[in-house]
Amino acid sequence: MTRRLLLSHLSLMLLVLLVLEVPFGIFYARSELSRFSYAAQQGAMTLAEVCEDKMEHGLTADLPELARAYGRRTGSRVLVAGHRGIVRTDTAVRALVGRDLSAEPDISSALRDQPAVGTRSDPSTGAEVLFVTVPGGSDAAVGCVVRTVYALGPLKAKVHATWLVLAAVGLGVLAAVSLIGFALARSIARPVQALERATAQLAEGRITDPPATDHGPPELRRLAASFTRTATRLQHLLQAQQAFASEASHQLKTPLTSLRLRLENFEPHLAPCAQDSLDKALGELERLSRMVQGLLALARLENSAIRPEAVDLNAVVTDRADIWTAFADEQRVDIIVAGTEAVWVWAVPGALEQIIDNLLSNALRVSPPHTTITLATASAKEGSRTPPVAELHVLDQGPGMSEAERHRAFDRFWRAADADHDGTGLGLPMVRQLTHASGGETSLEAAPGGGLDAVVRLRCAASRTHREHPDRRNRGPG
Template sequence: MTRRLLLSYLSLAALVLVCLEIPLGFVYSRAERERVVNAARTEAESVAAYTALSLATGRAARDLPTRVAHCARRIGGKVVIVDASGAPLAASHPLTARASRALASRPGIQAALHGTASVDVRTSTIGGVEYLSVAAPVGEGGRPQGAVWLTVPTRTVHERVHQVWLLLAVGGLGVLTAVAVAGFAFARWAARPIRQLERATHALGDGGRFAPVPVTKGPPEVRGLAAAFNHTAARFAHLLASQRAFAGEASHQLKTPLAALRLRLENLEPHVSARARGSLDAALTETDRLARMVEGLLAMARLEERAATPAPVDIGEICAERHRSWAPMFARRDVSLVLFAGSVGPVFAVPGAVEQILDNLLSNALRASPADSTVTIELRLHTPARRALRDSRPCRVDLHVTDEGPGMTAEQRARAFDRFWRAPGAPKGGTGLGLALVQRLAHASGGEASLHAAATGGLDAVISLPSAAPPQDADAPAAPHARPCERPALPA
């Protein structure tokens, strides 16, 4: 907002300056030209009067050269005096014979020798230099005694006009600078309530405590916006707090009755006949499923309650540790658990997120995998192209958990991340919260979660997380037959 206000102030000031300075510059330029022309006319008339007096007293040969030289120095131009036939009487500069003969043919001199009452002002080019020429008749009456031809270089006029435009430009820049300084201070003052709203919005979005912004500063529109924000933010904070409290308290309150229910069902086992043993086992299974659902709700409530910041974690070490923990469970079900975890470096993730993601994916894969099948954990490092490396784009690490189970259709994979959704024909015991929690953890870590059809016919769950390793220089030579940042994958 500050930049836009400052830009609007500068644009308005520039428009006013353009509307004022351009006409002023043209007016002053025309006035300067007229001043030079009038000065040349006055000088020519003065020399003509002096020449007439010198001719009348017979001192023309003695006085005119001095007068002509003095006048030429004063105006910075040239002065020539001719008699009634056009022959030169005096000149401020040497004249060749050809130039002397050509004087009578000059339009201004011809007009002056014919007794034209008005002064003839023309712009001519002599020797490649533009001159402002003024011719005045010597003497009064219908038959002049001669003529005075005065030329002034137009360069002098142009220099003065350019100086005027330069002064106007410098003055305009000074005014724009002053407007920029004053406008920046005013824009900062005007945008201060907006910045407070922005900070409060970021704090609320990051999970911080809601702090009302003052509604007594700024224009009425900003004060109204601040009041509406306070009302909306307070209601949002109340609703969010109520939702967290309900989810957390309900989950905690359900854990104790569920534990007691399972204990009572187990105590009933010796007193249940063989015909009812199947119903008792089904009840225990549903109790376990309900307990896992409560744990999932607790995990999601904790994830929403703390807006944790992603930090670098060693995903390879985490995968190795979870592989060691889950391998015995897979072995009891005659399912092989294989790990391909190369040195991919650290990734950015919410603390504890990778462990929960792996536990949920491995639990789903174990339930879906038949005996004598294989579940694979694999880490792959994906580096952007060299062109993107120059833009300092980070690498990404993909965590693949692949099984050889029945898999899912494209429609089922699209719905798999919905809460409480379970695929038709899925094994008993699932809650429908595992993949939803996986997706929330991946998003909180700045990554993505997706499901793909595996080449073995099962499901390939892919978790893409940003790499925490520094990007390689795009100009550094890469190793032969390897992409930048890529390292070989080693089986565990």
């Protein structure tokens, strides 16, 4: 954030400097050239009047010395021609004396009493020069022509020096603005960074470094104070929920156990006709107990912030399948494990075991005798997903679900309308919660040939970076 604020500040200042300095530099260069041209033209006109007066009085012999004196004083090359364009003197090339230059554009224009001013390239040096050609005469007749030529190198050097001064001033201003902008950006970014750290700590469950409320702009101070109040309130609520999740199990188990014992004590004293009602009451009590345990497990899961760890997916699947095989044999259902390649995934400690237990429990409830439950694992192909994921499929051969039922199956307490088992409606919500806590996703799909395919997708982990994985498996069906 500091870098972006500083860059935006410097970009705006650079734009302002360019808008101010570039037009000023261009205007200065043009004005210097215009001033220099005007001064050269005025000097040439004065020299032309003097030369015309000398020629009128027959003092043409004074022209070379007059031209040299003017050239030394102004640093220019001076050429004087008569009224027919014949060169009388030239301070640079004496060989031109006596030559007719009336055909040259500037000399021809001056002979017609029209001054000529402009720039051109010097044939001998190739440098750019300024020439000023003016007529000499006090009436319509042009008595002589004076051409002065000035090298523009010194003028350009002066303009370049001015550009360097402007650039140095601009860099100095940018340096000063950078220091000021950096200080301002830091004063704004520090409270925001403190809020970011506090938000990350709040996501972990507890704020250990609350943001300061006396630094930064007034708006950020008020935001920090409001955030601190909100975070404190949320921590109190989280602590209250955690206390409920930890204490409610002890408070609820005792009356439920006592109620079960009292109902079972009625059994010897009940008439045979009431036995069925007692069995149903005990069944509902058992279902209520499982529902309470499921709700408490979900509450503990929602209130915890546990980091995922690398787990060998196939090892856990094989272990849980071995444990559930005995229960499946009682219902004459086979459990098959497909996929032998080791696949490491990220999962909350103990979550993968609970996910498989809940999915197998649901599959066993709906599987008819002499059917098969398949646990299949597969890793995504390289480059097919970013990051790569591994999939766990739990396929049964039961009645399956419609598309609408599959979408609602993860709602808490939801049960299919034709369900004839005593499920609590919390198994699949717990599966989704555990999968999300592990950074994955879960879904229900129609299995090929009928039945249901419960799919769990988890992020792959590089096994070489984890020499051993946590062994936190349950020793019985959950």
